[in-house]
Amino acid sequence: MVDTMNKLLEVKGLTMDFGGLRAVDNVSLDVYAGEIVALIGPNGAGKTTFFNCVTGIYKPTHGDVMVHPPGKKSQRINGFKPNRVTTFGMARTFQNIRLFKNMTVLENIMIGRHCRTSTSILGAILRGAGSRRQEQETVDRSYQLLEKVGLVDEADEFAKNLPYGAQRRLEIARAMATDPFLLLLDEPAAGMNPQETKDLDELIVRIRDDENISILLIEHDMKLVMNISERIYVMEYGKEIAQGNPQEIRSNPKVIEAYLGEEADA
Amino acid sequence: MVGYFKQSFLVSLWFVFLTFPLMVVKVNTLKNVVEWRWMNMVYVAVGAFVLSFVWRWALERRQRKTKEAEFSDDVLAKPTVGQRLLEDPKVFKPVLIVIALATLGFPWLVDIYQVNIMVLALIFVVLGLGLNISVGLAGLLDLGYVAFFAVGAYTYGIMNSFWGFGFWISLPVGGLMGCLFGVVLGFPILRLRGDYLAIVTLGFGSIAKIVIENWEELFNGAKGIAGIPRPGLFGLEMNIEAATTYTYYLMILMVLFTIFVTNRLKDSRIGRAWMALREDEIACVAMGVDMARTKLSAYALGAFWAGLVGVIFAARNTYINPNSFTFMESALVLSIVVLGGMGSIVGVIIAALVLILMPEYLRAFSEYRMLMFGAVMVLMMIFRPEGLISNVRKKYGGRKSPTEAAHG
Numbered sequence A: 001m002v003d004t005m006n007k008l009l010e011v012k013g014l015t016m017d018f019g020g021l022r023a024v025d026n027v028s029l030d031v032y033a034g035e036i037v038a039l040i041g042p043n044g045a046g047k048t049t050f051f052n053c054v055t056g057i058y059k060p061t062h063g064d065v066m067v068h069p070p071g072k073k074s075q076r077i078n079g080f081k082p083n084r085v086t087t088f089g090m091a092r093t094f095q096n097i098r099l100f101k102n103m104t105v106l107e108n109i110m111i112g113r114h115c116r117t118s119t120s121i122l123g124a125i126l127r128g129a130g131s132r133r134q135e136q137e138t139v140d141r142s143y144q145l146l147e148k149v150g151l152v153d154e155a156d157e158f159a160k161n162l163p164y165g166a167q168r169r170l171e172i173a174r175a176m177a178t179d180p181f182l183l184l185l186d187e188p189a190a191g192m193n194p195q196e197t198k199d200l201d202e203l204i205v206r207i208r209d210d211e212n213i214s215i216l217l218i219e220h221d222m223k224l225v226m227n228i229s230e231r232i233y234v235m236e237y238g239k240e241i242a243q244g245n246p247q248e249i250r251s252n253p254k255v256i257e258a259y260l261g262e263e264a265d266a
Numbered sequence B: 001m002v003g004y005f006k007q008s009f010l011v012s013l014w015f016v017f018l019t020f021p022l023m024v025v026k027v028n029t030l031k032n033v034v035e036w037r038w039m040n041m042v043y044v045a046v047g048a049f050v051l052s053f054v055w056r057w058a059l060e061r062r063q064r065k066t067k068e069a070e071f072s073d074d075v076l077a078k079p080t081v082g083q084r085l086l087e088d089p090k091v092f093k094p095v096l097i098v099i100a101l102a103t104l105g106f107p108w109l110v111d112i113y114q115v116n117i118m119v120l121a122l123i124f125v126v127l128g129l130g131l132n133i134s135v136g137l138a139g140l141l142d143l144g145y146v147a148f149f150a151v152g153a154y155t156y157g158i159m160n161s162f163w164g165f166g167f168w169i170s171l172p173v174g175g176l177m178g179c180l181f182g183v184v185l186g187f188p189i190l191r192l193r194g195d196y197l198a199i200v201t202l203g204f205g206s207i208a209k210i211v212i213e214n215w216e217e218l219f220n221g222a223k224g225i226a227g228i229p230r231p232g233l234f235g236l237e238m239n240i241e242a243a244t245t246y247t248y249y250l251m252i253l254m255v256l257f258t259i260f261v262t263n264r265l266k267d268s269r270i271g272r273a274w275m276a277l278r279e280d281e282i283a284c285v286a287m288g289v290d291m292a293r294t295k296l297s298a299y300a301l302g303a304f305w306a307g308l309v310g311v312i313f314a315a316r317n318t319y320i321n322p323n324s325f326t327f328m329e330s331a332l333v334l335s336i337v338v339l340g341g342m343g344s345i346v347g348v349i350i351a352a353l354v355l356i357l358m359p360e361y362l363r364a365f366s367e368y369r370m371l372m373f374g375a376v377m378v379l380m381m382i383f384r385p386e387g388l389i390s391n392v393r394k395k396y397g398g399r400k401s402p403t404e405a406a407h408g
Ligand SMILES: Nc1ncnc2c1ncn2[C@@H]1O[C@H](COP(=O)(O)OP(=O)(O)OP(=O)(O)O)[C@@H](O)[C@H]1O
Pocket: A018, A021, A023, A041, A042, A043, A044, A045, A046, A047, A048, A049, A050, A095
């Protein structure tokens, strides 16, 4: 299933400094088409900062972020604005949920369609046949996505009124609405109960299989990570200390010391 | 309840103590004696007690309500009784017809003075709806909105006094000039948020006024521009009364036009992007929305309406000077938006009519105007921060859920 010929994301020597603090230190990471890749590491390792550099929220101090969108030409996207990165085909979720709280669940997803639609101000005012069709397509597509994450019945509720687990799923659906080829999930299982985590596990695999979207995820839930990811990268203090498949990572002494060991202590 | 009594009693005791020297003791310098006005003490005590009691009761009622909302199973956004009534077509239609008839007949039922005031109120309705785009929908606080209003008014004043252009040509030009200034002033504030944005826009408002006051050649300074013609109708000669009535109907059309446009924008791709920007800027750009373009469009479109009605304002007054464009006007329009409910069109209309008409008809209280104004705002913030009409979102009945479809 994993297409080793087809690299989607290629990060080389990424470094991010905050004043004197080097939050990400020379990290390289690749994601191939059809893969689920996990990025793990103890708290403060620099995982979220890595995501922010890749998605354009921060401009990396050094290094290259190359994307190779399927069927389009490759591009170095360092310093691109977040909306351009998303339009390119990489969408993300946030560790601390960032939904549009006072908009309905459906509208949250419709925002995801913004960069794939083109109705202008004048078009919105005149509401001609073209913009009406586009609006209907947006609604239909949004309902489809809601069905996929099981939130159709909540479509007209304000996002802030959803339970925690549902908010996480809504964020994933919103990111999917931008038609990405790569989905970056920042701790999607945080705050979920075991049943919700299991459902999420299935959802992520389903997204990869049915929608043909590759996935890069940050996660602390080891069971989830070991279950679904093909390859795992491990970070500690901003540095990449290991990579490999779940078996290799499980038996890697450095990782056990840095991360799994810490959990064994707890 | 007993707790209320006790606390209110303590509050009233405290107030009696505080106001004692002021309200009770009076030194009569003529007779050289001290007068003790004990009745005043009773008034203060009773007044403070009642006010404190009502205050506590209202606060608790509000808290109970939010708690109920939190714990209820039905988490759907619940509209108020008034809103539900208005959504019912049986109620909605007659109400609309009555409003329409009253609006049309208004100039024939009252005298010209009141029609003129109504025109001003309608101008502020449009200003409120315009500012509602940038503040209510896009969340860009603007304390210098009146600058764009001035741009429109002076566009007409200058175009007329220098080149003799008429109202109908100046009207779109005024709107476009407002738009243009919106974009130009919008650029530097793209990165600003919250307090910083408020301060900078406040500065813009003041700068506009100062420029107008001091640029004698173009704006005629503090003297202002006089003799601006009223709106024309195919060169028809009209007396003041006819012209005012005509302006009134023009403003009604203008309000309808504004409602139509803002309503369509609100539930469109553009309007949703504005709201998303208001809700969470980082999430918004991460979802592929171009921040600069979205902010500028909201700012420029808000300014467009101010420019447009600025022209009508100049035509209504036939005279403009910098004093019509002070911070007070900006604050007034902002209050209209806040009072009406951020993002709600009906709320803004009601708030504009109340805030402009009330002071005109309550002349007796005119000295306390700002005081009452402030009190109303504070009370609103405490008891109904979402405004008169809370934000009701459109429901896109695109598709039924599979379960519902199976039952139906
Ligand atoms: N904007 C910022 N300015 C300064 N320091 C920052 C900034 N963002 C992150 N950091 C620092 O960078 C380091 C890495 O933070 P980051 O949030 O990337 O960790 P993380 O791996 O995502 O941790 P967690 O598992 O807790 O989410 C931390 O020491 C953090 O304090």
